[in-house]
Amino acid sequence: MKNILNYRLLIVLVLLTMVQLPKVMAQGKRLNTLNIQSSTDLKDFFKYTEDRIPLICGHRGGAQEFYPENSIAGLAYILSKMPAFFEIDPRLTKDSVAVVLHDATLDRTTTGTGKLSDYTWEEVKKMRLRDRKGKITPYRVHTLDEVLQWAKGKTILMIDKKDVPLQQLYESIKRNKVEANVLISAYTPEEAAFYFAKDKNLMFEIFVSNEEKLKQYEDTGIPHENMVAYVGQPKKKSFYNLLHSKGMMIFVYTAKVMEKEKDEDIRTQSYKKTITSGVDILLSDRALEAYDAVKEFYPKTSTKSKYFIDKKR
Numbered sequence: 001m002k003n004i005l006n007y008r009l010l011i012v013l014v015l016l017t018m019v020q021l022p023k024v025m026a027q028g029k030r031l032n033t034l035n036i037q038s039s040t041d042l043k044d045f046f047k048y049t050e051d052r053i054p055l056i057c058g059h060r061g062g063a064q065e066f067y068p069e070n071s072i073a074g075l076a077y078i079l080s081k082m083p084a085f086f087e088i089d090p091r092l093t094k095d096s097v098a099v100v101l102h103d104a105t106l107d108r109t110t111t112g113t114g115k116l117s118d119y120t121w122e123e124v125k126k127m128r129l130r131d132r133k134g135k136i137t138p139y140r141v142h143t144l145d146e147v148l149q150w151a152k153g154k155t156i157l158m159i160d161k162k163d164v165p166l167q168q169l170y171e172s173i174k175r176n177k178v179e180a181n182v183l184i185s186a187y188t189p190e191e192a193a194f195y196f197a198k199d200k201n202l203m204f205e206i207f208v209s210n211e212e213k214l215k216q217y218e219d220t221g222i223p224h225e226n227m228v229a230y231v232g233q234p235k236k237k238s239f240y241n242l243l244h245s246k247g248m249m250i251f252v253y254t255a256k257v258m259e260k261e262k263d264e265d266i267r268t269q270s271y272k273k274t275i276t277s278g279v280d281i282l283l284s285d286r287a288l289e290a291y292d293a294v295k296e297f298y299p300k301t302s303t304k305s306k307y308f309i310d311k312k313r
């Protein structure tokens with residue numbers, strides 16, 4: 001009896017959420033897509049130039065109210081409002097299906113409980129995702145393949161490293177033919193070298209908080225054109241200049257510190273200061289807010305403009 005009541009309550013919550021969704025979805029009829037057709041385009045898109053366009057990367061897929069993190073619906077909603085690319089988080093189910101879910105456990109982001117690795121894909125796909133306020137939505141967990149296929153011709157996905165083996169992730173990229181649409185998070189030079197040995201056109205987000213760590217990646221022989229520099233928190237201008245001199249764009253993670261600030265005006269000034277200090281990409285939990293803050297720094301003309309397209313869904 002208790003299970004029946006819980007099931008009925010779940011249905012009611014989902015239906016209530018769906019009543020509100022159309023109002024939100026109706027606001028965006030077009031998608032701001034990134035027109036990346038080849039690995040050459042991808043390298044050029046991420047090559048630093050003085051006329052670069054500041055970029056926003058939606059952390060965990062850019063979650064919003066009604067739109068869960070790491071969901072296709074969430075990606076589409078952000079793209080209906082602004083140009084962006086997205087960080088996503090692949091993890092394995094009990095039967096080794098790669099799905100897109102940040103946490104190792106299900107409780108925070110889904111209607112499930114316990115460890116993801118204790119459930120098969122058939123079990124996981126029956127669960128529903130929660131938005132960032134914990135509300136149940138109509139959306140289910142996606143497989144990595146589903147998200148990669150959806151992103152093709154629309155945006156770029158930065159694939160974070162969780163528990164999916166490097167070889168399995170590489171095979172997913174190849175199977176879906178998305179080499180031109182992915183940026184692989186390489187936490188170590190060895191990880192980057194693993195992928196580069198298999199395909200010299202793949203691109204990487206590399207973790208370089210200082211010159212010593214940058215040299216470790218350079219020592220692998222991977223060209224600078226294959227790398228985007230993630231520096232974590234803001235660094236000195238001299239380090240930014242060094243990275244830019246090598247043609248590399250720079251990432252800063254805004255969610256960890258500046259987006260903890262409760263005052264929106266202070267957050268806005270932080271976004272602007274970060275971009276004007278020399279950073280090129282904000283990895284943000286507040287993608288729409290970050291975009292509104294920095295779009296004034298878009299150059300009137302840019303060699304990057306050819307990659308930004310506003311088109312019908």
